Amino acid sequence: MPMGGELHFAKNFRDQSQQQGTGAGFQFDFYCEDCNDTWRSPFEPYRSAQAAGWLQRLSGVASGFLGNVGSTLDDAADGYARAGWGTARDEALRDAIEKAKAHFHRCARCSSYVCDKCWNIEQGLCHRCAPSIEAEVAEARHGGLVEKAREDARAQGMENAAKVDVKAQKQLACPACGAATGGGKFCPECGTSLNQVRTCAGCQHEVPPGSKFCPECGKAA
Template identity: 50%
Template sequence: MNGQNAPGEIYFSNNYHDLCQQYGTGAGFQFEFGCSRCHDTWRSAFQPYASGRVSGWLDKAVGSAWGALGRAGSEASAALDGLVGANWGPAKDAAFRRAIADAEGHFNRCARCTSYVCERCFSQAQGLCHGCAPDTAAEVAAAQQRGLNDAATSRAYDLGGSQGASYDLDRPFQLVCPECRTETHGANFCPSCGHRLGGQDACASCHAELPPGAAFCPHCGTRR
């Protein structure tokens, strides 16, 4: 989107997409340019490529009348394809130059970072994009919000530290239930199947630890 210097040379930035189509009834030239800051896009006007459209029409005619035209039709189609290909490069360059000239009315080049940005992301008075020269009011509001977030985070950290003093660190944790494989998030019982977590089950009679899956206590014989 810089325009061109010497004849035949085209200078442009890389924030564009080539939407051109060489063959078929939709053959033509179109380019999409994007703002380097907000990434909004602008498309150049579609410029038809007549040779490509004629080739598309002929290919359809040859395909439908192949038996009648035979080799002559095939040679004619190949010759036209060659002509379309030969003219494509110069025609596309000319179309690209026109698209660049049109794009210059929608984008501005930052004097500091050299990026191309749209009107909303550019300060005409300074000749700079809002990335290099941010809006003061927006920066103040953003700084206030960052200060609020940092202060609230600091207070939350201190509160968590005070609560941590009474946290039971000796209690064993099972983060996945051994019975149903549900994530437990440190609970005492599985939220899915109710299985007791954080250690082996204890016998209700003698309080001895029960091995996983036991139906009876191996110490006193009480049914689980």
């Protein structure tokens, strides 16, 4: 593309350029729009800004000797560097885009730029638009394995449920100390038996575990 011409670019890059100082220069990160793997363009120094940065350092050291002259030189050099920044950046970006083309492919279906790992070379499309047959088969095979394992586990659980006593009422809290019992026969905290059937001393009616009074006559249990 000719110097100063239009600049066409995608959105898959980040500008890492530095406009001012002795480290001024241009550098761009281009990334895959599928996996985000990144390629960074070679650093291209911006000499005008670097020279201005060095001049500012020198004038700072010699400010006592140069006075206002040093400040004027700083401003002039900085202004010159700023004035040329836009054009220089465009040229650097244009060059970086050309170099990045060797590392990325543009999908004809979704227009994404992807790296070699995310590119289906046989179909000329990205892996999102043309997934690898081998990868899809492997994923489907694993999905079937998981689904069948869940079915078998559920069937085994239903078989095991036949061994569970669902009719017996369990005392889940100890009537003596209030600790959780886990449905056991004795309290794990104080050892109180939890399966004792109590009867009311007054009316001989069965008193439910944990009850302080007989539900039939009201006498203290």
